[in-house]
Amino acid sequence: MADLKLTQLHKHYGAVHAVRGVDLEIPAGEFTVLVGSSGCGKSTLLRTIAGLEQADQGSIEIAGQVVNDMPPRDRDIAMVFQNYALYPYMKVYDNIAFGLRVRKMPEADIAQKVKSAADMLAIGHLLDRYPRQMSGGQLQRVAIGRAIVRNARLYLFDEPLSNLDAQLRDEMRSEIKRLHQELGKTFIYVTHDQIEAMTLADRIVLLREGQIEQAGAPLDMFERPATQYVAGFLGSPPMNFVPARLVAQGGGYAVRLEDGAELALPPARVAKLAARADQPVTLGLRPEHMSRAEAALRPGLARYSSRVDLVQPTGSRTYATFKLGGVEAIAELDAHDVQRANERIELALDMNRAVLIEPSTHRVL
Amino acid sequence: MSKGTLFWRYVAAIAITVFFLFPIYWLFIISFKTPDEIFSFPPKWYPGQIHFGNYAVLFKDGDAVTVWNSLVVAGVSTVLAMILGTLCAYSIARFRTGGENLANWIISQRMVPPIAIVFPVFLMYVKLGLVDTYIGIILLYTAFNLPYVIWMMRGYIQDVPKALEESALVDGCTRWQVIWKVVFPMCRAGLLATAIFTFIFAWNEFLFALVLTRTEVTTYTVQVTHYFGGQSNFWAKISAMSVLGTLPVFIAVAFMQKYLVRGISLGAVKG
Amino acid sequence: MTVSSDALARPRAPVGERGFKYLLIAPSVFLLLAIGIFPLLYMLVVSFVGIDMMAEDWSFKGLANYKAAFADARLWQALGHTLIITAVALPLELLLGLAMAQLFLEKFPGRQIFVALLVLPTVVSPIVAGATWSLMFDNRYGPINQILGWIFGKEMPLLWTVDPTLVYPAIIVAEVWQWTPFMFLLLLAALSNVDKSQLEAASIDGAGYWMTFRKIVLPAIWPVMAIALLIRALDLFRIFDIIWALTKGGPGTMTETISVFTYVKGFTQFEISYAAAVALIIIVLLTVAVTWMLKKIEIAR
16 A cells, blocks of 8 residues: 555645646655755645645545645654754753654653664764754754654655765765665655765656656666656766757668767667657767777767867766767766867767657657 | 054943933932932032932832832733733744734834823723723733734744744644744743833833823832922932832843843844 | 745645634734724724813714814924924934944943943833933932033023923933933944945945945945834834923923823813824824835835
């Protein structure tokens, strides 16, 4: 049975239609990440699930029960907030115990629960402190601790890591993933960070303008995006998009860029494209699917020569910015593949993994 | 700052402070002077000895009961205004109840001149038999201070991060529990500061008390004016009664320096 | 920190609490209506009849009381007195307060103590402040005349609360004494909040003191200054206590303000219906004035 089922959910904020007809089922034990850029409605969706906002239309079912008119306290949920939301006038212990005390659990049981949660999160030594005496990472651990003692059905996370610095964020990310594995509970996690989404999720739900753009397992979404938006959202640096035209070439097809270069498409892809010959397409190529061309190319790779405008080494890899068919593009190369700007470079573009997009609908072909 | 600038700054600061404190000093020392010293010419700038006779007279004649009346009236009306006003402020701060219109109407109630409030209230009280009763004056003070409490507490409650309350809601609290267990502890300082200011306003109030009290619930501010005579003023009593009324205010203010600016600027400046 | 547009949206009652928010405001709104509106309506009725000390005449008199009020020179004089006091005291308080705030803006040892002491006049009850100044101004036993005597080298038996040429200065001195610290405190807080980096940028750009003050400091403190001025203007418009303690509106009716006039009419001469009409006129006038001032402030922002 699904732990959470949303049916045609709508939510307005005044004139803003924040959630527009979301249908979603989340099975028990799944780690679902709601991701999207700022203003896409992901936080609103989470808050509506929590009961902090009232849905305008549609239904929310938790464990088979419609909860639209149920206050948050009766929904069997626990939530971790972006700014920790710890009570500054309570010690850590009391913060974690708060929800249990409100629910009138005996103090002895509370003590035991708090202790086991604190052990799990390695914050046992902090229980006597006040929030103001702690660092951001510690605060977020306490906030998570407060949620997990609750033994709720749904665990909701509202951008819990966005206030932490980069290193701490990576650390807490793996912590949360480990926690999910240990607890085996249903997690719903909101973030704008596609790396968090990719690394944490069993399933990603990508939202755009209040609607689900695509949902699926992280690698499926990454490799088989349904739309240009998804293709561009997942991956860093993002996928390059180049306007082009589909042309016949020899026995097969190629894409012709605006500078005249023709990139042959592998025969495996040709069958579906026959009807679109001579039509415009958008070519999508991920930076990591380009490399420095060798003398002989493997099948499916296309050669492209360009002048490098900008070189950004990151240590392990180097990003080279260049013009691809008149459009600025980024290639992720081996560290020493390119030395400096203005160098001419021969690139091998992996057309096996290129994405072709219908320019008017932005759907992937 | 150079030494010279600093010197002149102190000179200016001391001169200003003397100007603003001298009248208070004068009020206080008169209350400790003997009648002979009060009416000596030229005036004596400091009392020969501290003399408590003026205060003793106030207590002996029973005039000091007006300070007690002020305490009861200001105290009870403050408690009432705080309870009603804070709940109302919570609703306005969190749910925008009534929108801008309600908030504006409430603060505009604060701006009506007291004479225009007290006149109709007086007419009504005469009909209801509430003139010169505790209930009458307390109700009016409560209503008059409500807008202030609502306005100030709205600001303090808006400073409480919404997520704290939401977290408590998810953790199992009802709204009442949220108010009691989260909002009140978070606003402790604001509640105290607002209560003290509300108390001071009621404590210092004169016109309402002048109109609505006769003999039973006369407050200290009205009592002070009873000592003004046609030809001669009862200076000893004026000053002693004034000091009795002023000292508690000074003590209260000393404890809340931090919230003073926010309190008197209707929240326009957050200290 | 990222703030999603969701977080900025209008807050609403979560599920199951739609009645709750009205329950919370109900007692306050009820009390405000009971004390603020019903008496007002009652007063409106009273202003159309003819109740006075002689007779409780409930017959409808139409606009007679209003006509009488508009024809009453004493009322217009009272309005004039009120406006004069406001027009003199308000700028004085503002300028003195601003100068003091500048003086105490920079930190120096003991500054906190000075500020704490300077607050005191403002928290004294206005009636006590008035009483205090009537002690100060006493022609024979008060220190003011004594000090003036030292300065001029002869006895100065000035009748501050009686002499027509001196009553206004006396009232304004008392008023300015009590409320300049209020201006001072608010402006000091506002000045302390001015962005230092903007001042530094201006001085690097070569702006002089006045230029910096006009272009950077003034706009930055204006919101607070406007509210301080509004609060004080409203207070001055209803000034009663200090005048009651110093002159009771005298000599004659020379220092009678709107509030004093209404009080005298209603509570010492018991021209109830007439005073009701006057009180309503004041409310209307003030509502217009406040709305106008609030608009001004809005526009200035």
